Amino acid sequence: MPLKIESFEDEFIDKICKESIDGLNIFYEINWVHHLPVPIVVKDRKSIDLLKREKTEPWVVGWSEGNKVFILDRNNFGSESNHKYSPETYHSLLKHEISHAFYRILCGGNMKPIWLCEGVAIFTSGQNREKRPVECFKEFLNFQEDGGSGVYAESGFAVYLLVKEFGKQKLLDLIKGLKSITSQKEFTELFIKIYGIEPTYEKFNEFLRKYSLK
Numbered sequence: 001m002p003l004k005i006e007s008f009e010d011e012f013i014d015k016i017c018k019e020s021i022d023g024l025n026i027f028y029e030i031n032w033v034h035h036l037p038v039p040i041v042v043k044d045r046k047s048i049d050l051l052k053r054e055k056t057e058p059w060v061v062g063w064s065e066g067n068k069v070f071i072l073d074r075n076n077f078g079s080e081s082n083h084k085y086s087p088e089t090y091h092s093l094l095k096h097e098i099s100h101a102f103y104r105i106l107c108g109g110n111m112k113p114i115w116l117c118e119g120v121a122i123f124t125s126g127q128n129r130e131k132r133p134v135e136c137f138k139e140f141l142n143f144q145e146d147g148g149s150g151v152y153a154e155s156g157f158a159v160y161l162l163v164k165e166f167g168k169q170k171l172l173d174l175i176k177g178l179k180s181i182t183s184q185k186e187f188t189e190l191f192i193k194i195y196g197i198e199p200t201y202e203k204f205n206e207f208l209r210k211y212s213l214k
């Protein structure tokens, strides 16, 4: 069945996009003004599955491809996903997907490791505020090549702590450095070159003890 996309005006979405793009241009230090991310509101689960060409999990409510940002219609959010709708969470969700589009430019399309890509999107969209603070990092480094619902619990806080301890510039350097990375070993070497430490749970838990997450 062909997918029918209707065009419509949506001031709420337009406002979120504008605010997000302004904020993300500052964070990523790029000046993206042409061919800006285009929001595409997807009506229901069936349409998500059609667009993604697979049966998706109920937590999948948004994704980005190039400058296209797909998001589940907020009117069907409660019925077509396992998330609760609120204007605030919808705002940060859309900003999360737009952030991926910025990240993709900086990293030259190398979105791995997944924990870093998701962590930066969570951190920059303000979604850490909606999450239960991590008590002990023990999972996020498993998400190198593949994603999964588990990547969202810890990675945003891991990125927050990296920025807290070392500043934003090093994070941007790390993302830009991904362009030439082809393996986990090379990523670890890049990480060590930039931060002087290995990305281990032990190190991140050290930062966790040093800084408050709230």
Ligand SMILES: [Zn+2]
Residues within 6 Å of the ligand: 096, 097, 100, 118, 121
């Ligand atoms: Zn994401």
